[in-house]
Amino acid sequence: MKTVGIIGANGYTGSELVRLLAFHPNVSLCFLYSRSNSGTKISEVYPDLEGVCEIALTDxxxxxxxxxxxxxxxxxxxxxxxxxxxxxxxxxxxxxxFRLDGKFGNRNFIYGLPEINKKQLSGAKSIANPGCFATAIQLALLPLAEKGLLNEIFTTGITGSTGAGQSPQPTTHFTWRNDNISAYKTLTHQHVDEILQQLDARSSDKINLNFVPWRGDFARGIFTSSTVKTDTELPEIQQLFKDFYADAPFVKVSEKAIDLKQVVNTNRCVIQIEKCGNVTVVHSAIDNLLKGASGQAVQNMNIALGWDENLGLNLKPIAF
Known part of the structure; x- marks a missing residue:
């Protein structure tokens, strides 16, 4: 049994970690750190945790x-x-x-995308969890990068309001988000450098990513569509993805149309590939708070400590 502490436990990703770790068989929650809510029970901040976790936040x-x-x-x-x-x-x-430069003092943070860095993560003491959009987009493009099939990429992606964090903002209010979408940080999103660092490391060609993110009128989840040009036939591309993710328990390559509800409330990523002429589109969907944040962090912990990668992460999607 390992003891665990969470710094920033009252935020969205922190509270999601509480929900996961409260039922993890190999860990014991030791403390939940928060300067702003010190002395308050986590269940008073998030009533859904009543009876699940009654630890008081501390500074x-x-x-x-x-x-x-x-x-x-x-x-x-x-x-x-x-x-x-x-x-x-x-x-x-x-x-x-620590996603771009992992060096800090005597620590060297390993980039925590298990689908490409599982060996490096085993036994690691410092892990930099990937960003949510970065996770969804990289999983959609890494197999193509390794085969030298990437050059110019055009990606659109839509994310739920929880991706903006817990602090209220004008664009996270219900009255603004409801029945509304908008583009933001067009071509300048902070995850672009992170994505390119990983793709360039695995490709012989220089890659250019043109990314337009969108705010969606829902709470959680990310759906991205990446468009590239290649003469490689669709069945070959599909098999390339299936082979690449053969040992990845949380990535599913589908030949059918995918949707967001397949992944919300899970640590899964689902991918679908479509092709018309020499234009290929790779769709990917994840839960931004799970595979895009807290779920992936637990997955990384499991790998680092030598546990089953799935431990504490057998979650069911919300179908309706």
Whole structure:
């Protein structure tokens, strides 16, 4: 049994980790850190956790075996600089602080996309969890990158309001989101560099990604569509993906049309490929809070500690 602490437990990704780890057979939640809600039970912040987890939030971290950082972007470095963490503690950062440059003090963060870095993650002490859009887009493109079939990519993706975090913003209010969509950070999204770093490392060609993200009028989930040009036939591409993900328990390649409800409330990614002429479109769907954040963090913990990759992550999608 490993002890676990969560820094930023009252945010969306932190509270989602509480929901997962409360039922994980190999861990014990030791403390839930929050400066803003210290002294308040997590079940008072999230009533759905009543009877599931009654731990009071605290601003005093303890020494644990596994530490999850669920802080706003660029805050993880500050927190680690201001607090002492045992070198033997497994640190998993869900922010973007260490995704591009994993070096921090005596720690070297491994990029935590299990489908490509499982060997490096085994036994790791520092893991940088990928971004939500980055996860969905990379899983849709990595098999093509390894075969040198990528050059110019045009991707659109729509995400739920939880992707914007817990702090209220004008574009997360129900009255604004309901029956509404909008593009944001067109061609400048912060996950583009992260995606290209991984794709370029596996491709012999220079890759250019043109990404247009959209805000959706729903709470959770990401659906992306990536368009590329290739003369490779559809059956060959489909088999390429199936072979690439043959040992990936959470990635499913479908020959049928996919939809968001297949993955919401799960740690799964579903992929579908379509082709017309020399134009190929790869669709991918994930839950932004699970495979795009907290679920993947638990998956990374399982791999790092030598446990079954699926442990604590056998979740059912919400069909209706």
């Amino acid at each position: 005093r971290p303890e020494e644990v075996d596994v530490l999850f950082l669920c802080l706003p972007h660029k805050e993880s470095q500050n927190w680690l600089s201001q607090n002492t963490v045992n070198d033997e503690t497994l640190v998993i950062d869900l922010g973007n602080d």
